[in-house]
Amino acid sequence: MAIYDGFEPVIGLEVHAQLQTESKIFCSCKVEYGAEPNSRTCPVCLGLPGALPVMNKRAAEFAMKMILACGGTVHNRSVFARKNYFYPDLPKGYQISQFDRPIGEGGAIRYRLETGEEKTVRLIRIHLEEDAGKSMHPEDGGAYTRVDLNRCGAPLIEIVSHADIRSPEEAYGYLTKLKQIVQYLGVCSGDMEKGHLRCDANVSVRPEGQAKFGTRTELKNMNSFKGVERAIKYEIDRQIKLVKSGGQVVQETLLWNEKKLAAEPMRGKEESHDYRYFPEPDLVNLVISDDWVNETRKNLPELPEAKASRFVSQYGIREYDAQVLTDSRPLADYYEEMMRHTSDGIGAANWLQVELLGVLNKTGEDITATIVRPKMLADLVGKIASGEISGKIAKTVFAEMVESGKEPSVIIKEKGLVQISDDSAIIPIVEQVLASSPDNVSKYRSGKTNVFAFFVGQVMKATKGQANPEAVNRLLKERLDA
Ligand SMILES: [Zn+2]
Known part of the structure; x- marks a missing residue:
């Protein structure tokens, strides 16, 4: 258990993994990183009135692979829900996700720390959802923020862990393992720099020995594995300092600023009911037969x-x-x-x-x-x-x-680098080296055996390093010890 100054950090991670399907989750638009902005869109992923989503079977299969690889349970029937919120890069005004009936629950990810210690992080759930677009804020402080909707409707799984993680190093180890698994399964590139893997962290601290969790904050906007580790370390230190000086941690969302190496408040934490989830009326339940589950399990790499x-x-x-x-x-x-x-x-x-x-x-x-x-x-x-x-x-x-x-x-x-292993080719050279250094031969025979290396060196030199060292050693010894 990692103890920080009498406190114990408690960390849970929510990881979004973009599935490597050809097309988006509810339409046939291509999922293509780096394509010309707004060129991979259609009425469905733009959320135009009257457009109807259709579930991508491959996305369900990929989600299932991850659930099974982690030892979780695939639900035979799961439900899509609308998560309502307004955001410029989400033109529909809601995101299709899964809420009280996700595609999978349970399972765990096991990994090893650099010290060799084995750790297990239990998973709460894995659910399917669509991605939002991307706002591109001007770096030079210009007047316009532009939006690219190519990513709207890209398939994601969200992997939600229990708060089983106790240090920034453990968070790093868990994420590294998760990436390795999605890559082995071929369901996600695992590329955090491209945003194909994204991680939010819930962080709290509690006095050593206390069972009750402290108030947590949510960290967002980490763009690399090391960034996640740094952000969590920063937040643990901040919370401990705050609590020790008599202050209280406020539940809020913080954005990690990699340039300043600091986390800054974003907005008051919205509780999940603020999203007003309700069943998505345009999609039927996702039904997965036992046969399909078994087939997928059998074909896991x-x-x-x-x-x-x-x-x-x-x-x-x-x-x-x-x-x-x-x-x-x-x-x-x-x-x-x-x-x-x-x-x-x-x-x-x-x-x-x-x-x-x-x-x-x-x-x-x-x-x-x-x-x-x-x-x-x-x-x-x-x-x-x-x-x-x-x-x-x-x-x-x-x-x-x-x-x-x-x-x-x-x-x-x-x-012409073939090794000379034939004794008959090496013997004349060995004998010649011994004959030309009678002083060293006497030294060796009087007990100063460290001159042996000199003889080996001479033979190797004469054969341009091509003599078999084992044969050279043997043949020299035979003659010197005779
Ligand atoms: Zn589309």
Whole structure:
């Protein structure tokens, strides 16, 4: 339990995830990020009189995937409701959402903190709703705010957690896991910078040991995972300071200002009944059969935890490495593709994590775009395992692969880098090195065995690093210890 100066923070998150469907939730307009403003609209998503919404089946299926992946319950019958509020980027004057009968309830998200500690956050509900448009306020303080309605009617799920989170770090860990799950499921890009994942946080503090929750505030407008962590930390500190100085927390909505690193009041918190929810008269209930639920459950992709433990048992790699390799689906797919071309699971994991990811971290390139394809890297690993090249030469080959995108076997041939493993080729060199350093040989034999490294170095130099180090060590020892 994270205790702050005798206080315990209590945090619940509401996450909106934009579903990656082709079309919007109630019309056939395309969902397209970055399209020309107001070019992806129709009478339905503009809310023109007489236009009727029709539910997008794929959106329901995507919501179901998320509910099932989190172990929640899909309701066979859920109801759409109108949430009434006036906002410039919501021309209908109401948003179609779900209120007292959402598509899903319950379930949990489990994740691990950086310390390795496992945490569970229970989910209250997951419901479907449509997105609003986007107001574009002038940055230079100009006179007009413009509105882009392309996003109106984009499908969202809102994932509402219980207030099970106790620190900004936990909030970050939970969100990171949530993003990983939606990406694995292929239901949302998880891109917070593009607004495809949005997070509001309810934050309160209570004296250590007190069961009753303190008064909470709602934080909005965080645009990155780190921003969420910073905003929550800021708000916890503010509330504790306030309470300790004899003040009281007021229930309100705060907007996070990333430039000022401060949260500023927006408006008095509207209670949910202020929205005057009522059943949406233009849509029938959303009916989901048990067969459809079972079919969706059966077709869920393998999730990160299951993949990680399979990697451990199938490829013999360490738990930690399996966690790193399943961090994102493209990375896990890359490793799995490598394993189709080599049997050295540990070697493949090392070369992928240390060498390739090392390069990609520097260049900022995506793993799906690199010219070093999984089979090429697997071939390199195989050549080390078979003794064709040493680990040291492999690094030279790898550097060339990153530059030219050539196959390792081509590079080895072009540069004459094949490892010399044949004793009969190494023995004459070993004997020559020993013969040319009689002083060091006597030193070694009188007990100063640290000169051994000198002999190894000389042999490697004479073979341009191509001699098999294991053979060199063995052959030198045989002669020096004779
Ligand atoms: Zn439309």
